[in-house]
Amino acid sequence: MLKSRKTAAIALALGLLAPVFGLAQQQRTPAQNPPAATAGKLAPARVQLNLGRPALPQEIAAWDIDVRPDGLGLPPGKGSVKQGEDIYLERCAACHGEFGEGAGRWPVLAGGAGSLKSDNPEKTLGSFWPYLSTSWDYIYRAMPFGNGQSLTPDETYAVVAYLLNLNDIVKEDFELSKENFASVKLPNVGGFYDDDRETAEKVFWKKNPCMKNCKPEPAKVTGRARAIDVTPDSKTGPRVE
Numbered sequence: 609m610l611k612s613r614k615t616a617a618i619a620l621a622l623g624l625l626a627p628v629f630g631l632a633q634q635q636r637t638p639a640q641n642p643p644a645a646t647a648g649k650l651a652p653a654r655v656q657l658n659l660g661r662p663a664l665p666q667e668i669a670a671w672d673i674d675v676r677p678d679g680l681g682l683p684p685g686k687g688s689v690k691q692g693e694d695i696y697l698e699r700c701a702a703c704h705g706e707f708g709e710g711a712g713r714w715p716v717l718a719g720g721a722g723s724l725k726s727d728n729p730e731k732t733l734g735s736f737w738p739y740l741s742t743s744w745d746y747i748y749r750a751m752p753f754g755n756g757q758s759l760t761p762d763e764t765y766a767v768v769a770y771l772l773n774l775n776d777i778v779k780e781d782f783e784l785s786k787e788n789f790a791s792v793k794l795p796n797v798g799g800f801y802d803d804d805r806e807t808a809e810k811v812f813w814k815k816n817p818c819m820k821n822c823k824p825e826p827a828k829v830t831g832r833a834r835a836i837d838v839t840p841d842s843k844t845g846p847r848v849e
């Protein structure tokens with residue numbers, strides 16, 4: 609009696625589980641089932657849980673879109689200032705302004721040359737960024753805001769060419785391509801240098817640094833990154849401990 613009940617229970621369990629396993633197997637496409645050779649190579653001789661699978665080359669390619677300053681990582685393609693203007697007006701200008709001046713409080717993309725030392729620095733291709741790859745990579749990856757990765761490589765080349773023109777770096781008849789990408793030099797490339805704190809701030813690096821009452825006189829605000837006036841006035845503002 610006992611034995612047969614047990615058998616029934618096992619049969620029931622198998623009966624319940626079999627369709628589930630069957631379904632799981634059926635739902636996997638051939639592409640998701642790695643060939644036995646690959647699976648054998650990756651998995652050591654132990655129980656295989658069959659969780660996950662090696663990433664497909666297409667999946668890796670979809671993630672691997674970063675572009676280096678020397679242009680490594682760029683997809684093939686090209687686009688002109690003129691083509692870029694049309695794309696920009698349609699898909700970017702609503703936020704960034706027709707001339708890159710920034711609509712409302714959306715980021716400014718053009719101008720600002722010489723503004724980095726002012727109270728209101730504008731960080732654009734023309735004023736701040738050292739390499740064009742920063743803009744290309746960022747736009748291709750993340751813009752238009754809310755619809756990132758909707759631009760094709762050609763559209764991205766075109767819109768970046770247009771931004772270069774808005775920043776007076778290239779003429780109206782310019783065409784940007786994978787081939788000439790690295791030849792575009794941005795004005796502030798010399799404004800960046802390797803981290804030199806080990807020498808420039810050597811005076812701070814002491815074996816026993818001061819941790820208490822290090823500055824004899826009270827601390828003062830000597831500069832503001834941006835004149836948005838949110839730093840409390842030292843006389844009228846609330847006391848800052």
Ligand code: HEC
Pocket residue numbers: 696699700701702703704714715716717731732743746747751752753754759767
């Ligand atoms: C809906 C509004 C919107 C649209 C449309 C839009 N952007 Fe942006 N853009 C933003 C916002 C917001 C940021 C800042 C995002 C952040 O800092 O996380 C930004 C940042 C950028 C930056 C970096 C600015 C910097 O120097 O930090 C670039 C370049 C840029 N956008 C280009 C474009 C281009 C080219 C298009 C059209 C293909 C576009 N954007 C469309 C809102 C928009």
